[in-house]
Amino acid sequence: MFSEPASExxxxxxxxxxxxxxxxxxxxxxxxxxxxYRGVLYDPPVAAPDFTLYTVGGREVHLSDFRGKIVLLFFGYTTCPDICPTTLAVLRQVYAGLGKAAEHVQVLYVTVDPERDNPDRVQEYVSFFQPAFLGLSGSLEALEPVWQAYGVTRIIEPAPASAAGYFVTHSTRLYLIDQEGQLFLSYSYGTPPEDILHDLQELLK
Amino acid sequence: MKKLLVLILLLYLTACSRPAVNLSIEEAWARPGMAGGNSAVYFVIENLGMPDNLLAASSDVAKAVELHETVMEGDQMKMKHLHQVPIPAGEKTHFQPGGLHVMLIGLQRDLKVGDTFELTLTFQQAGDQTITVTVQQP
Structure with missing residues (x-):
């Protein structure tokens, strides 16, 4: 037997x-x-203001109906030919990318133009992109507090020379509300679908 | 020889009687849309000739066809109705989402992916140019 040296x-x-x-x-x-996350984080998250609006056939919809799901909330109008369809097309891609997990996500599209967009028209419009998306409208009195609560600016711009009659200048942020009803992330116009999909998949883990 | 001279003369006359068209309009596409709704058309104009102006667009696919531009001011989207769009020489002018576009107001029929229709663009110098637009998802 030999013993190891102490240093070893x-x-x-x-x-x-x-x-x-x-x-x-x-x-x-x-x-x-x-x-x-690739979206802009609410730090800390804040409770998303609840609302009651209407979809096709005048059916009442509350934000709180979707507790347990992730809600993607967006404001626009059906006459808008450029930005609004761009965002809806992005959301359509995101939704398709989710596959089966899409059942845990609800897209809500709230109009900023109730004069032209009744609930039926908004729903018909968003269904064109993805039938599972919900299009929401209501009276000006019902919508104004919702716009305000989400910091949506909305200005009617008369356009007498255009067949559109008027345009609605509006903010274009997309809001992500988590499963607990907290405003968690937001996205600016032009965010690639992959970034939104990434965040959703992270949250659904 | 005489025939050749006549031919040259004819070519010469043709060239002089109409302004030389040096515009190429490529990648024309439109968003899908439903009858009664709206859509937008996008394309790229390359101007290899003199400076020009796009004055109007027309098509029988919609009740009204207008030149518009989306302007982003911070987070806000603003729409502008344009009466002409300068098409500078030696440049490509892009009509694309979030910027310049031809707005189709009051579609006469559904526009489905794969459908095509004709759109006439009226230029100050180059006159009417008719292009074929394909409906596709962005």
């Missing part, structure tokens, strides 16, 4: 200690890892 044993212990610390550190990082 110390070396072994130091090595083992370093290894143990490394394993613990990696474990800690993995456990506390915060998912990164």
């Amino acid at each position: 044993r110390t070396f072994l212990w130091v090595g083992l200690s370093i290894l143990l610390i490394l394993v613990l550190a990696i474990g800690l990082v993995l456990l506390t890892r915060q998912p990164t």
Whole structure:
């Protein structure tokens, strides 16, 4: 029998200690890892203001009906030929990308133009992109507090020379409300569908 | 020889009687839409000739056809109705989502993916140019 020199044993212990610390550190990082989102984070998240609006046939819809699902909320108008359909086309791609998980996500499209967009018209319009999307309208009195609560600016711009009659200048943010009804993320116009899909998949994990 | 001279003369006359068209209009597409609703047409105009102006657009696919531009001011979307669009020489002018577009107001029929229709663009110099537009998803 021969015994190890003391220096060699110390070396072994130091090595083992370093290894143990490394394993613990990696474990800690993995456990506390915060998912990164590509949308703009509400920090801290705030309760999404509830509302009551109407869809096809005058059926009442409350935001709170979708507790447990992720809601993507967007404001627009059906006469809008450029930005609104762009965002709806993006949402259609996101929805398709979710596959079966799409049942956990609800897209809500709220009009900023109740004069032209009654509930039937908004629903017909959004169904054109994806029948599962809900189009919502209501009276000016019902809609104004909703626009206000979500910080949506909305200005009627007369356009007498245009066959459209008037345009509605409006803000274009897309809001993500999580399963607990908290405003969690928002997206600016032009966010690629992959980014929104990424965040949804992260939240649905 | 005489025939050749006549031919040259004819070519010369043809060239002089109409302004030289050096515009190419490519990648024309429109969004799907439903009868009674609206849509927008996008394309790229490359001007290899003199500076020109796009004055109007027309098509029998919609009740009204107008030149519009979407302008983003911060988070806000604003629509502008244009009476002419300058088409600078030696450049490509892009009509694209979130910018310049031809707005179709009051579609006469559904526009489904794969459908085609004709759109006439009226230029100050180049006159009427008719293009074929294909309906597709962006």
